[in-house]
Amino acid sequence: MPRSHLMDHERFLREFRTPEHVVEPETGAVRAAAGDVTDVADTGTETVSAYLNKRLREIGVGHVMAIPGDYISEWVESLDGESSAGLKRVHPNNEMLATYAADGYGRAVGDSVGCVAVTYGVGALNAVQAVAGAYVENVPLVIVNGTPSPAQFNSQRDQGVLWHHMFDGSYTDLRVLQEVTARAVRIDNPAYAPELIDAALATCVTESRPVYIEIANGMEGYQCQAVSRRQGLKPSPVPQSARSLEEAVDAVVEVLKSSQRLVILGGIELSRYSLQDKLVALAKRLQAPYVSSLLGKSALSEFREDIRFSGVYNGRNSQANVQKLISDADVVLQLGVLETDFNFSGVATADFDPNTAPGLPLAGQIDVRQGAVKINTAANPAQTGELYWGDVSLDAFLGALAEAIDEHFGGKPPGAPYPGLDSGTPWEIPAPGEYPGNDQVTWDSFKSYLQHHYLSQFQESNQPVLLADTGLTFYALNNLKVPEGGYIAQLSWGAIGYTVGANYGVKLAHDAVSHGSGRRVVSVCGDGAFAESVNALGTIAQLGLDSIVFVMANGVFAIEQFLIDADAYCNDAPPPQFAALADVPQTAIWDWAKLAEGFGGVGYTVTTNAELAEVLGKLEEPPTHAATGKPTFTLVAVHNKRKDLPSNTRWKMHCGNG
Template sequence: MSDQTQSGTPSTATTVTVGQYLASRLVQLGAGHVFGLPGDFNLALLDEMVTVDGFHWEGTTNELNAAYAADGYARLRRGIGALVTTFGVGELSAINGVAGSFSEDVPVVQITGMPSTSARANGLHLHHTLIDGDYDHFFRAYREVTASATIVRAASATRDIDAALMTALRESKPVYLGIPADVAVAPVHAANLRNPLLAATSDAGELERFTEALAEAVAAHDRVTMLVGPQVHRASLEKVVRQIADHDGVYLASQNMAKAVLDESHRASLGTYMGAFTRVPEARAAVDDAELLVLAGTVMSDFLTGFFTQGFDEDAAIELGLTSARIADTTFYGVRLEDSLRALHRVLGRTPRAAVTPVGHPDAVAATAPVPGAALDQAHFWAAVQGWLQPGTTVIADAGTSFYGALDLVLPDESDLLGQPVWSAIGYTIPATLGACVAAPHRRSVLFVGDGAAQLTVQELATILHRGYTPVVFLLNNDGYTVERKIQSPAAVYQDITSWDWTLIPAAFGAADRVVTARATTQDELAAALTLARETVEKAVLIEVVLPKLDSPRLLTVLADAIAAAAARATQPEA
């Protein structure tokens, strides 16, 4: 596509192919890096997409990893991520990752290269099908885990593509586009590309009514407490939240998926709220007993509420959602989160309030001096990491030991925490780290991942290293599935995994010269490894940290106990 500009918008072309049109739209939306694998049914599509200026192909080692990478990319970009797979075998490999994006409100575009329109119409018994003539099995499966699923037709291709992308933007959910091989190369008008897709806007009348009701509700209170959830990140509204926190009279707590939405050193910060598992009792009380509680982009799931131990009345709170807002019994439909938060910022500025007294700021756990030869445990490891982390870090932590250890850290200013506590798929983070590195290449990522989780997706570390990215990877080797051991049957054979020599993995990937490795089994070895990681900036760093099999961080211990108790109750025979 020779007359394409860097923005993905053609300057003079009157027609483009469907593949070029889709790639151009992705570039315009800031999603020009697309992950995936080639397959014979998507080659025609890929050949068109790669001709678009600003489009970058990011090949991954499998389709599940491509979905995770696109998810991590979208989270760091605060926008859309995209992947391309082939029909059947490829898209089914990716569906778990896309389902996770749906669960956690991440707008990922799953693009499937399909057999030709005529093959579908005739029900040919092609490879990658179920040999029953029905080509829509997998399309129907994706309808269950996406906000929209469309098989693109040449006659309506530009409308089909634009409608799907607008749905992803509007609802912050994944969408599915199936593109037959003949449709991928079909010509379509390019005129629409001269007008970039616009974000959805609020209903003006509803927004005015909401703002009036909000002003009345806020004016009656000297203190306003906000509980901020992950949807604030999806809408890229961190700046507005920080402006709200700067008002006198405001406290702000975050759910664990939004831990870093406000620097934890800020006077208004209450830290991370998880109901009964909130680290500082005063912080929990400030939320549960708030004069006026505002729920902003929250998700009220088990792991985010401390297994539903929140002490506040959700119905009595003001609720600001992605596409609607509620005050008392009145719901204001069509009021988007970006506008309701800005309205709150304006309303808070109208009435003076007394400054808040910092409440519940947890002290960073101080590391004790390493004892030469002393074995490591979880408490010493996380305390040592606390003192090592630097401002401006993207902390990425896999489900289980890693995530709940990281949650108890007091993150340095201007840091992010990337995890997946709702879907909680182990292995998510290594490919998500690839996505994060592609999205923010000048920001260093620090990954914490367990040995069991890493065995699912570690091959994507090869992609990270060969692309020249330099994350620090802490491989927590606790010899199996410690979370499950804590919940039930710790000695069961299914809790075990095979033992790998983790520090040799980069060499097996042909990337030994791109990474520095270390293995820490004692406190002094960990101290040396942390010093090495801080001093090594031009290469990636992989540190294997050997920890006790049954040891776990504080927060995971109490959560596992709660899960175990609930599981025991569920399996008791009825009286």
């Protein structure tokens, strides 16, 4: 290698740090790049880092999940100094888990926004998968990426110097991340920094989706206009056609005039856009049973008595009484529901069989999403086909429909109160006595013991937040009784292992936004999922969090076998063999208790229902780490039956005694 390409310390500082002095473009005068913070009141300027930190804090970021890297180091260092604006830096294990944690932070509490800091190339591109999941599921999240400077990109172009972590010199990270974020900006001139930062962050809180801010190397210490000289950030009003809103509401009012069995189906957008109060006001007027989609579970507290919560609808995975409520409905009013194959929003069965009629359960359907209203032909009284408006805000619609009910019906529609569940409750979970103590744990016995021996001991205000991982876990646990925000699952993106990484982000958000709620966070995942995110345990312990992680250690990717051939779970002899790809061989040799201890926590292994009950009884008081004196996590490996499905998913088995 030519010696001229070697980087001495002076050149390193020149390429990777803000210069000590800069030349004023207009006058040619030399001045300090990063003025003393006390100069801000006099000059109306502050560093780009200080500006970004204040704006992040303003929109609801409290913690930054930061992975080290020289391109991002100068901004991350600002989080430990006077210009941090109160932001706290967390040191996760890798970019994917850092982004899961930031995603969990953004989901946890209505006012929270997640943030992750990465370095160019190896950092940002490692985070892309997790960022995409946040985008798909409307999670407010900010990705801050430290990148090569314009001078470095120029040297790659002109001299052939391929700087580390660069791909080909064509701003690869920016091009990739703009595909999975709502807005992607690059700051390589401090004069543009306030406008670009504000545009990105306003997009984040308006659309409830990830945004990407790329900071060119060395920009962090330059001066820009101070936050105090600019307007505050808040969600931008969504343009709303008054005519479309009026037409859509009038059309729904016509449907309500004749509906006799109305059901409200609520979805995740109600949480993402903080519309719970408007939903409650509307539900009280409609006096109709309210069910949630699985992705929308816990948008409202299931403990509330002022609305008629009637369960979670998850297609054929739902309780029988909830399925009947939906199939008997003449109109289902869907509000903020994302229609996904995992979510089974109510318009399709859980599994499509091309040899049979689809058996759609909905007669009349009104689907209101952020930005659109659709009324299907069956719900259209004029029977003139589907009605659609593509420019109606969900927020505006909820308020306008409530007002229209007051105006047209004196506060309630003619069919109200509408029939609810014909039997049972929304939480039909057998008591632990139904499952003998000496029997091996099954999905159903685990849910029963978790509900009756652990969750039921809490009040609504302090019940743990449950994170149900992708797979049989989020199906099996879909009818646990939870408070508002008490159930989190990736029902669309579906990344296994998400809940272990997201666990501490959820906990930090609750403690920061709710001022130390004390609410514990419980992750439940399969062993295949856990293997993807096991090293997140180290971060949980380092932070001194009392989280709980249950691992269903049956040695098989159970959801994959369920999708490939559910008949492998039949009791027929001999049964079909599990597909080889469904095995999780590595966890069979793990010592779970020692694994937990190695990461700084406490671990248990259980096989029978009695052993599970005993461990659940130990969870009331969190363990303490001997060296730090701080609380730490508890890991419970549950050796549940390998050949077992949750009862609500056995419909897919075609064996006679399944």
